[in-house]
Amino acid sequence: MSQSAPLAAKWMQVATAWLPFADAASAELPLSRLLRLALFQVSVGMAAVLLTGTLNRVMIVELSIPAGLVATIIAIPLLVAPLRALIGHKSDTHRSVLGWRRVPYIWLGTLMQFGGLAIMPFALLLMSDPDHVRMEIAFSAIAFLLTGLGLHTTQTAGLALATDLAPQDKRPRAVALLYVMLLAGTMLAALAIGSLLVDFSPTRLVQVIQGAAALTLVLNLVALWKQEPRGSSRMPCDPEGPSFATLWRAFVAEERTARLLAAIGIGAAAFAMQDALLEPYGGEILGLSVGSTTMLTGAWAAGALAGFCLAGRSLSHGGDPLRLAGTGLVAGIAAFLLVLFAAPFASILLLYAGAFAIGLGLGLFSVGTLTETMVRARGEGAGLALGAWGAVQASCAGLAIAIGGALRDTLSHTASAGGLSGALNTPAAGYAGVYIIEIMLLLAALVALGPLVARRRADSPQTIAGPFGLCEFPT
Numbered sequence: 001m002s003q004s005a006p007l008a009a010k011w012m013q014v015a016t017a018w019l020p021f022a023d024a025a026s027a028e029l030p031l032s033r034l035l036r037l038a039l040f041q042v043s044v045g046m047a048a049v050l051l052t053g054t055l056n057r058v059m060i061v062e063l064s065i066p067a068g069l070v071a072t073i074i075a076i077p078l079l080v081a082p083l084r085a086l087i088g089h090k091s092d093t094h095r096s097v098l099g100w101r102r103v104p105y106i107w108l109g110t111l112m113q114f115g116g117l118a119i120m121p122f123a124l125l126l127m128s129d130p131d132h133v134r135m136e137i138a139f140s141a142i143a144f145l146l147t148g149l150g151l152h153t154t155q156t157a158g159l160a161l162a163t164d165l166a167p168q169d170k171r172p173r174a175v176a177l178l179y180v181m182l183l184a185g186t187m188l189a190a191l192a193i194g195s196l197l198v199d200f201s202p203t204r205l206v207q208v209i210q211g212a213a214a215l216t217l218v219l220n221l222v223a224l225w226k227q228e229p230r231g232s233s234r235m236p237c238d239p240e241g242p243s244f245a246t247l248w249r250a251f252v253a254e255e256r257t258a259r260l261l262a263a264i265g266i267g268a269a270a271f272a273m274q275d276a277l278l279e280p281y282g283g284e285i286l287g288l289s290v291g292s293t294t295m296l297t298g299a300w301a302a303g304a305l306a307g308f309c310l311a312g313r314s315l316s317h318g319g320d321p322l323r324l325a326g327t328g329l330v331a332g333i334a335a336f337l338l339v340l341f342a343a344p345f346a347s348i349l350l351l352y353a354g355a356f357a358i359g360l361g362l363g364l365f366s367v368g369t370l371t372e373t374m375v376r377a378r379g380e381g382a383g384l385a386l387g388a389w390g391a392v393q394a395s396c397a398g399l400a401i402a403i404g405g406a407l408r409d410t411l412s413h414t415a416s417a418g419g420l421s422g423a424l425n426t427p428a429a430g431y432a433g434v435y436i437i438e439i440m441l442l443l444a445a446l447v448a449l450g451p452l453v454a455r456r457r458a459d460s461p462q463t464i465a466g467p468f469g470l471c472e473f474p475t
Contacts, residue, residue, distance in 0.1 A: 037165070038178050039223035040106065040158045042185030043216040044151045045301070047113060049189040050120075050212060051077060051147065053297030054197065057279035057290060058205065059124060067412075067430075071276040071405020073140055077148020078272075078398030102161040103224060109153030110220040116147030117213035121206040154220065161227060183305040190298030194291040256452055263448035264369045264389060265396040267325070270441035271332055271362045272397035273404035273434055278339070278358075281431045282351055285343050292348075296355045303356035307331075307363020311371075321371035322453045328364030329442045329449070335361055336442075340435045343428040366393070404434045 056074055059065045120143040126136040159178060166174035189212075196208050274281075278300075279293035307328065314324055335357030342350040373389045412430030414420055420429060 033227070034162075034166075034174060034177065035181070036225075037158070037162060037223050037227055038181035039219045040110075040154055041178050041182040042188070043110075043113070043219045043223075044155050045182050045185030045187075046189040046193075046212050046215070047117065047147055047151050049186055049193055049294065049297050050117070050209060051144065052275050053190060053279060054193055054208075054290065054294045055120070055124065056276045057283050057293045058200075060276075060280040061283040062200070062290070063124065066405075066409050067277065067280065068402075068406035068409040069137070071408075072402045073137075073144050074276045075398040075401040076141055076144045077151070078394050078401065102157045102164065103227075105157035106154050106161065106220065106224060109150045109155075109157065110217060111150070112146045113150030113154060114213050114216050116143045116145070116150060117209055117216065119143050120147065121209040125202055125206070158223075165227065179308065180305065183301045183308065186301035187298045187305070190295055190301065194294035194298070196291075197294060198289060198291040200290040256455070259448060259452060260369070260372060261392050263325075263445050263452070264373075265392045266441055266448055267329060267332075267365050267369070267445035268393040269396040269400035270329075270438045270445060271358065271365070273400040273438050273441070274336075274339075274358075275397070275401050276405050277408055277431055277434060278355060281339070281343075281428075282348075285428045285431065286346065286348055286351060288348065296352065299352050299355040300359035303359025303361075304363040305359075306356075307360040308367060310360075311364050311367035315367070315371060320453070321368040322449060323368075325365045325368030325372070326446060326449050326453065328361045328366075328368060329446050330361075331357055331364060332361035332442045333439050336435045336439050340432055343426075343432065369393075404437075407434050407437065 051074060056070055059070045059073075060067050119139070123136065123139040123143045126139065162174050162178055193208060193212075197204060279296055282288040282293040282296060283290070311324055315321065335354050338350050338354035338357060342348070342354060370389055408430035410430070411420075411433040412427070415425045415427070415429035418425050
């Protein structure tokens with residue numbers, strides 16, 4: 001025992017030194033308990049890999065379902081993301097008979113996530129039967145809606161629970177650690193699912209998705225066990241806060257807020273338009289297997305994690321969040337150029353590098369715009385500002401995914417009919433058109449951000465006090 005204790009202490013020092021934001025631990029919330037709570041983020045990352053990294057490719061390439069229809073179905077979970085502000089508000093004010101505020105919402109989200117994943121593979125396999133198309137589309141939409149609504153509910157209430165448990169000075173870094181665990185879980189899930197689907201078959205797909213559903217229940221149950229103390233629910237005598245209308249009017253009174261939200265929406269749409277197309281692009285154009293294209297999501301998550309860490313370092317040293325967001329947009333332009341040139345050069349390496357760079361650019365852009373939003377609304381208005389950030393980003397991303405799929409179908413059909421210029425009549429024309437549009441949208445987002453950066457320089461930058469952290473990160 002005397003020798004094992006120093007060894008354990010050394011390992012804890014290694015974990016604290018190398019795990020990002022491991023200093024978020026405290027006496028009230030030890031690192032072991034915080035990492036156990038973070039397991040719900042692993043289940044969310046696993047569901048995200050299935051929705052946007054595996055099933056979109058299977059539906060488009062293996063099941064020959066039109067990309068526009070697939071993109072619309074995949075966009076459904078994102079379109080319910082604006083409800084996160086309402087979910088968070090309800091979990092703040094919930095009066096539970098059992099004395100909990102957050103646990104009922106996390107468990108409700110877990111059950112919806114489990115139900116959606118449980119019925120999803122059968123709904124997808126039925127879509128390959130042309131006899132009952134409308135019913136099959138309806139069941140698939142319900143499965144994706146349940147899964148999306150479940151993961152948004154679980155994540156919103158889970159992040160709120162983390163802020164409840166952590167001390168005031170540790171809350172931003174505790175939530176940031178949870179976001180790091182989301183990206184790590186996404187990478188691990190992509191590697192695991194990709195390896196399991198190397199030898200693809202419909203039966204194997206059903207096993208993987210339903211295994212993910214069962215694992216979601218286990219992970220979230222372990223994450224919740226004895227985390228929230230009883231008696232934390234809001235009492236009837238607690239005072240009510242300001243109304244949503246009052247907070248909203250105060251938030252939009254600043255003239256630059258509309259421009260910032262426009263830049264957020266354009267940038268989110270630019271990064272998200274390819275979400276349903278990257279894996280089919282690798283499978284249809286470059287001939288990658290289901291397992292290989294699923295690992296593209298792992299490369300994207302690794303890039304996002306790198307962007308998150310770089311953003312944290314920059315902002316901790318007094319960096320300008322608007323300039324950080326602009327850097328992310330420039331990185332996104334380079335990323336889509338890499339993906340675009342992967343087809344003519346038949347280069348798998350370029351495709352993986354592009355996926356990594358997309359995640360890197362999105363991470364920098366998201367952290368920069370979110371931090372700027374937090375600067376503009378503090379105190380009682382911070383929650384509404386974060387809700388506005390999440391609603392604009394998720395809504396624009398969902399619409400962009402659906403539009404991207406429809407554009408790919410239209411351009412591919414035109415190219416196959418010889419309607420484009422000679423050299424453009426290739427199978428990759430539909431995908432290339434979407435990537436070019438995304439580059440144009442990224443340039444438009446840069447144009448929207450430009451005046452904000454110029455005015456920031458003229459008015460002298462507003463300092464962001466304290467260490468970097470994403471308090472109640474809403475994505």
